[in-house]
Amino acid sequence: MTTDTAYELVKKYHHAWTSGNVERAMSYVADDITCRAPGVDLNGKDSYRAFIGGFAPMLTGIGDIAEFTDGDRIALFYYPQTESTTTTPAAEFFTVKDGKIAESVLIFDRLSYGPPEQD
Template identity: 70%
Template sequence: MSLSTPLEIVTSYHRAWTSGDVALAMTFIAEDVTCRAPGADLEGKPAYEAFIAGFAPALTGIGDIAELADGERVALFYYPQTAATATAPAAELFTVRDGLIRESILIFDRLSYGPPEQD
């Protein structure tokens, strides 16, 4: 099945990595992808894959996904659930061209995903 819209590509990518299939998720990513994330500017598919593969195993679920598409840009808003938090929101703005994700701007509170504080 060929995915034809940027929204279909982004949601397929998101479903893949959030279910733990990082290899499938990377089939939607361009070799020269860029990602701006809190604490990291990533250049190229290997760096992006390492970033996603490092976080994906920590997921225990995904809550409340909202999406907005406008041409080649797609925004997702969701709650990545981990042992540390289930209530910290994340937002991503993707740019899709020629059937691949070329750019991601990721916004989330890094401190929320750290280890829980000890009393």
């Protein structure tokens, strides 16, 4: 049986949630995941699922910029495209333990993903 490298696992997770399949994405996440995101610290898969699940439907596209891997630590830099913005970058730094994403640090500008300004 072949097991995914940490990088492969993170890429599968990222592709799943950015394609709208949050449940598949959660299959790559540890039950006790911790995530630090702008304005919130998330603990546990249920909180993380709710956070990701609340944002995923807003995506209209995704633009990849760069990736970095160092063993079980992977960083992804990308453009989550929504009705509000297509040019605001985001970064995620993952730590994989025992074949699951155990930690995530998510960096983005929250204000850029708010409702579009009305003229």
